[in-house]
Amino acid sequence: MRQVKVVTTWMFLCMMLSVLYYGTVEAMEETTYGYSEVSLSDVRQQFLEKYRQKQELMKYRDIGQADWPLVDSVQMIYEKHYQDDPDSLSVPYCTYNAKGNFYAEVVDKSHARIVLVYNGVSENGKCYLFVAEEEHFDTEGSMLDNTSLLEFYAVNVEEGKVYEAHKTTWGGAESQEYREATRE
Structure with missing residues (x-):
C-alpha cells in the first residue's frame, strides 16, 4: 500500500512539474520570438496557408x-x-x-x-x-x-x-x- 502512495505521489509531482515547465517555455517563446501579438497557432495557420498556395502554384x-x-x-x-x-x-x-x-x-x-x-x-x-x-x-x-x-x-x-x-x-x-x- 505504501508503494502505491509513493508511486502516485511521484506521478502527481511529475505531472505538476511538466505543466509548470510547459507554461514557462510557452511564456519564453512569446517574449523571445514576439508571439505576444500573434498567437503561435496564427503563425502556424499563416504558414500552412502559404504552403497550400505554393503547393497549388507548383504543379511540378x-x-x-x-x-x-x-x-x-x-x-x-x-x-x-x-x-x-x-x-x-x-x-x-x-x-x-x-x-x-x-x-x-x-x-x-x-x-x-x-x-x-x-x-x-x-x-x-x-x-x-x-x-x-x-x-x-x-x-x-x-x-x-x-x-x-x-x-x-x-x-x-x-x-x-x-x-x-x-x-x-x-x-x-x-x-x-x-x-x-x-x-x-
Whole structure:
C-alpha cells in the first residue's frame, strides 16, 4: 500500500512539474520570438496557408533544384503569352519527357496541347531558350506526328524579360531584339 502512495505521489509531482515547465517555455517563446501579438497557432495557420498556395502554384513533378530557373522562365513566358488563353492551364505543368528533357504544358485543347520545350542556353549564356510546340492528337487521344512550331522564346531571368524570335521554323531569321538578347 505504501508503494502505491509513493508511486502516485511521484506521478502527481511529475505531472505538476511538466505543466509548470510547459507554461514557462510557452511564456519564453512569446517574449523571445514576439508571439505576444500573434498567437503561435496564427503563425502556424499563416504558414500552412502559404504552403497550400505554393503547393497549388507548383504543379511540378520531381523538378530538380538545378532546373528551377527553367520553371521561372516557363512562368514568365506563361504570364506574358498564355495565361489569358481560355484553354490555358491554371498554372504551367512542368515535367520531363522519357529522355529526361525538361518541358512544360501550358495550353490543353480538345485535340491539341501547347508545350514549351527547353532548347538550351543562348550563346552568350544569359538566356534560357524555349520552343513553343503544338502537339496534335486524334479523337482517341493518340499523338499525331504533325507537331507545329509556334514560336521561339529566349528568357533572361535576371532581367525578367521574355524575347520572341517571331519565327515558326528551325531555320530563318529571328527578330532583332531576340538576336541582341541571345547573341545568336
